[in-house]
Amino acid sequence: MSHFKALFDTYNWDFTLQSIFNKTAVEVKQALVKDKLDLEDFKALISPAAKPFLEEMAYKSQVLTKKRFGNTMQMYAPMYLSNECQNICTYCGFSLTNKIPRRTLTDTEILEEVAFLKNKGYDHILLVTGEANQKVGVDYINNAIRLIRSHFANITIEVQPLDQNEYELLVENGLYAVLVYQETYHRDEYKKHHPKGKKSNFDYRLDTPDRLGKAGVHKIGLGALFGLEDWRADSFFTALHLKYLQKTYWKTKYSISFPRLRPHSGGLDPKVEMTDADLVQLICAFRLLDEDVELSMSTRESEIFRNNIVNLGITSISAESKTNPGGYSVEPQSLEQFEISDERSTEKVVEMLKTRGLEVVWKDWEHFSN
């Protein structure tokens, strides 16, 4: 049985990071003229040597994205179901040690939130919970999916990693995609940021996309949380993970997200700064590496940044997000997981996308099975 961990263990973090920093302008130029890029080309494109080529990368990224995805932008909205969490994560507002009011939505409350989001036009929904197996285990998630599946064309979850048979159950009941971010691929740093709870098991989290692939989930979302460790190395390992998964689970679609650390209750300052220019470089590098991968942008980023990045490679975007359970209609004032940056209404974001020549796509999936 194939596992990413076997491949991952053949790499050394420091050596990888050094090899990225050693890339030269010549290697960047070579990567920019190739049709099919490999991971060494990707290293070149995320290296400091690629900085002077940012405009050229952005141009290529725009052309490739338009070719594959056309003039469209997929809309989605997160819906937080619970902020219960048994983990300690140094960067997260839901962390066990944070003394915040805990809340898990009931069926009635979930449907109130559904009504709000449906009214805004959303048909793709991302369900989010903390990691508390007693209160929001697979049974709770399964119930939520069954409850809302007739309301949404596409249901994605971002919850604690589950076992393969649990994913299989959820897929059977209408689940489309799972987002599972490794946070950081640096094993020691990972341990520092996740000292307690099930999430502290680095390997179980690293193996999650394999379990998802085996369970036949339609789409897997990958990513690292930028700010915990060097973004270049974390991005390389994300790309390595992506390429391994694409070859192994070839029927599955993939997406990449680019979360940067945001302020929250009990906040942690980023260890490594990732500038706006760095983020643009990374998004373009992923597009050049893979013209088919979906690239997603949340409301963590600022209005100005989002306005400009939508034409440079991003293919799906959220708007008006609330990161607290019940945040849309049930309990708008409760504490958020993190502060969002772009606070515009859905309507305003849709208007912005239209003025940038993009058709807003609300629905792009149907659960075709009995």
Added chain:
Amino acid sequence: MNQKLKIADKEFSSRLFTGTGKFSSSELMRTSLLASKSELITVALKRVDVKDKEDDILSHLNQSHINLLPNTSGVRTAKEAVFAAELSREALETNWVKLEIHPDPRYLLPDPIETLKAAEELVKLGFVVMPYIHADPVLCKRLEEVGVQCVMPLGAPIGSNKGLKTLDFLDIIIEQSNVPVIVDAGIGAPSHAAHAMEIGADAVLVNTAIAVSQNPIAMAKAFKMAVEAGRMAFEAKLAPIKEQAEASSPLTSFLS
């Protein structure tokens, strides 16, 4: 010249079929498709809300001369394809279906085994089945045997705009086929479409090349003209290509 194309019980004056994805707005899609004069327009079931009469895409295509061809894009198995087709028949009141089964989400290459299985089942259920397939001559004959109304081999991967990369196999398919052959996927320029028509394809299906161009309306018109020109050339019988020059005074004329 430019004989009508017949598929199942329908006749088409235009041999340019079009798709609805990737346009920057539904209004631009509508205007472009009208400019193309296309009479058969494919729409992805996964993109439309078939329960909603006001669905943005469907409402923009509400023209009497346009036949909607729902496609099953997004399904990975024959079973899912049959379910999707039945859903579209009920909701859109058409028994026509473009059968697309591509479990590979990157290049969207069709699964020949599942496609054949689904085609057989759908024909039995009374559908007019238009299968999207690789340019595989044997598969085309197998599909013909189970009763599909046409075959839709690819010229190149979907959205690649690379043209007729499968030309040698398209030639064989066209030569052997008893049902219309519609070249689908890969056509990126009017010249590609004209070429497909010149070699005897019965129609072409174009989406990305129109939707993603700088001026989709003008490009739609260009494709319309290219398809007509290619068909006219095919019907007029192209002059043969010769490897050697033909002397105006034959070398052996002294024998007579």
